[in-house]
Amino acid sequence: MPSRIANARSAEVRTFSETVDPFVGTADTSRDSLRSIEAAMKVLAAHTELFPAEHFQRPGSEPGALFELWVNEAGTAALYYNVIWDDIDSPAHRHGTWAAIAGLESVEPNQTYRLDPETDAPIPAERIEVTPGIAVSMLPTDVHSIHVHGPFPVRTLHFYGRSLATAGLRELYDPDLKKWETYPAQVTVLQPSVV
Numbered sequence: 001m002p003s004r005i006a007n008a009r010s011a012e013v014r015t016f017s018e019t020v021d022p023f024v025g026t027a028d029t030s031r032d033s034l035r036s037i038e039a040a041m042k043v044l045a046a047h048t049e050l051f052p053a054e055h056f057q058r059p060g061s062e063p064g065a066l067f068e069l070w071v072n073e074a075g076t077a078a079l080y081y082n083v084i085w086d087d088i089d090s091p092a093h094r095h096g097t098w099a100a101i102a103g104l105e106s107v108e109p110n111q112t113y114r115l116d117p118e119t120d121a122p123i124p125a126e127r128i129e130v131t132p133g134i135a136v137s138m139l140p141t142d143v144h145s146i147h148v149h150g151p152f153p154v155r156t157l158h159f160y161g162r163s164l165a166t167a168g169l170r171e172l173y174d175p176d177l178k179k180w181e182t183y184p185a186q187v188t189v190l191q192p193s194v195v
Ligand SMILES: [Fe+2]
Pocket: 093, 095, 144
């Protein structure tokens, strides 16, 4: 039997899905659409009482975990609760779709990049500290990396233009080989444990 908090969370996620509906599932999600999505995510993330740590427990020794909150029927919009319990330094990467991140607890430092017009290598641009009240978003062509070093746990909401539980492609930059590599982006997605 779902708890009162889980029910309240489902209702708030439903409101979020209705708010972002005009902006998702289209082939041409724009920077303006992403700004509207960011605003909706900040409203949802402000409801910290709906995301208690007991519902999103660490499954093992992995440094992070992704919990599914909502995926639309077409699989063209997918909202996750992301928790990080240990240091993570990701390579510069693209998601193969648009993405937006909003802070819930602690800080997820995001590094954005521009591309060298001659070599296509990522060049650091802006560093954005994603904390409560802050959101960032990326078009499919935008590049970022995350550099998380506590305080732990770090909790964020992640929203993508496709489900991460199904195979898709991500691109990451290998600084040693000095080239972009494509790899399957299918990740393990957990369900919140209702208490
Ligand atoms: Fe990313």
